[in-house]
Amino acid sequence: MSTQQMTSLPSVQARLSKVPEITIWFWVIKILCTTVGESFADYINTALGVRLVATAIIFIAVTAVVLAVQIRLRRYRPVAYWLTVVVMSITGTLCTDLLTDQAGVPLWISSAVFSAALAVVFTIWFVRERTLSIHSIVTVPREAFYWLAVLVTFALGTALGDWTLELTGWGPGPSILLPLALIGIVTALWRFGANPVLAFWIAYILTRPLGANIGDWLGLTPAEGGLGMGTFTTSIIFLAAILATVAYLTISKADVVEHTSNKAVPAASPARRRTTLGILSAVAVATIALLGYTNSLPHESALAAEGPAAGCTAGSAPLTRSEAQAAAQAHFPASNITEFRTITSDTLALVKKGNQPAAAARVTDLETAWDDNQPALSAADCAAWTFIDQQIDPVLSAVRSDTPNPATERAVLNDLLKTLEGA
Known part of the structure; x- marks a missing residue:
């Protein structure tokens, strides 16, 4: 999803862009950030015994600080931008956890609430700015809308991912396949001619359950279907990968807007836009049907099986x-x-x-x-x-x-x- 397809801005605006170019690096580091959001939040909350409410308060405060720094910058800086994304990922995860674990709100209600909240954010953003393209982020109001949308997508992605596990009972390994397949379909449709802004935000939401499921798969014990690396080790590995990637991008400037090609990319025809929209709708219906079918089968919620004690009494009498x-x-x-x-x-x-x-x-x-x-x-x-x-x-x-x-x-x-x- 290239910059040219996302928006057509005057060159002076592009030089002031507060977001990176949408390249493969963007999606790699986004998935790394979402994995950290899942594993690090779990580590702070449970392994260190800080508890959910205290953890949420800490990261809400951290979010306010890093967001203030990011907004004060006049142009895109990889370290500040991706630090904000990492912290937003953790905070968004905790927002969903607060509703689910603290307030006892069912996941389907959380998913509906965050979906409605995201629709409201997008509606107000579009009515005021006439665009939802992230490469139009050249003013403080647009950046505020953007980061609010990012926070809500993390919370929504967490709720949708956990609800999927609740409905299907899939383990951490198989649960990776659904969001991965959906991202692949969205990517193919974008290349065919789907609306790039719509494709971007759908993929952005889907990377959250994908990253979270990867984190669970790596961190959970073999008895739970994971690789047994633990939340701390998983967090450290992915944080190191994020640091290495950010260091590379800072030096190479491979994701800086003004360093990309200015060659215009012709817009897709209206017929292709309509076709891809129809396919996206069909994929959504098929996904809902798949979840409904798997939910009708006998299974145990994968969420209920999570935790260090799952399967710990195997081979011993109760x-x-x-x-x-x-x-x-x-x-x-x-x-x-x-x-x-x-x-x-x-x-x-x-x-x-x-x-x-x-x-x-x-x-x-x-x-x-x-x-x-x-x-x-x-x-x-x-x-x-x-x-x-x-x-x-x-x-x-x-x-x-x-x-x-x-x-x-x-x-x-x-x-x-x-x-x-x-x-």
Whole structure:
């Protein structure tokens, strides 16, 4: 997707462009950034135990700082630009995680919300500036619209990618194939004559689930279908690759607009534009049909299988309640057990009062606390972690059900509370 096809700007504007030329380097480094967004956010949140809300606050502040620096620059600088993209990738991922893990919002709702938000951003941007081309980024308002759109695409890509895994149950390896195939189709249609701005933004969104799935595939354990490199190692490798690529681009200026050919590329005919738009629509319908079909097949959500404890009890007999209580008491921090017990008791009290919205909100606190401490607890005693995890899952399902049954809620909550009190 070349600069000439993206827009036709006067040369003086091109020299002031705040974005890189759209070459193969752009897409390589974009995928590297999205992989880091997934793996580094997971590492900070879970492995370091910073927790989701605190991690989000940290990166929102970092985003504000790097964005301020980027906007103050008068032209494209690779280091500043791609640092902003990396931070935006992490922050966008955390926005979706906050809705899903903290607020308990279903992924299909998150996907719809971010889709609507992106449509609003694009609409206002186009009405005001009459273009959505990234190579029209020569004023502060246009750059503000651009970075807002980038942030929303990262959040949307995260939600769509996770929702796909939830619907299909695909593992981290096979899950790479769908966004990769869709990007290939969009690229072929762009070469045939699709609207370059539309093709660019579709590909931009799709690189997010592609990069995230690559990160999961590299970071998850072999038992989970990954290569077992871990989130920290994956983040370091991809950050090093980003640094090397940015260093090369800074020296070579291979992605600087004024260093590209000024040879005009003839626009595609209206007939080709209409044809590619029809094909894109057909591909969208086919993708939805594929996801619907795979969702109808028996499967376990790939998201539910993620985490260090997945498959950790293979080859060993499950614990009894008393064994799990003794193991948890011996190996889990007392502060963690107390926190889980307090949240469970609060949720049970709210259920008994008939305050279902508050109970659903409180049980999400349990899910967040449990997930945040998962790496440490499963490493301390995997069997005990698995026993309690298998009691927490029905609690979450019962309390957050669209048609909650108070008797079922009380039963599963009391069952979990009995285990936690014994621990």
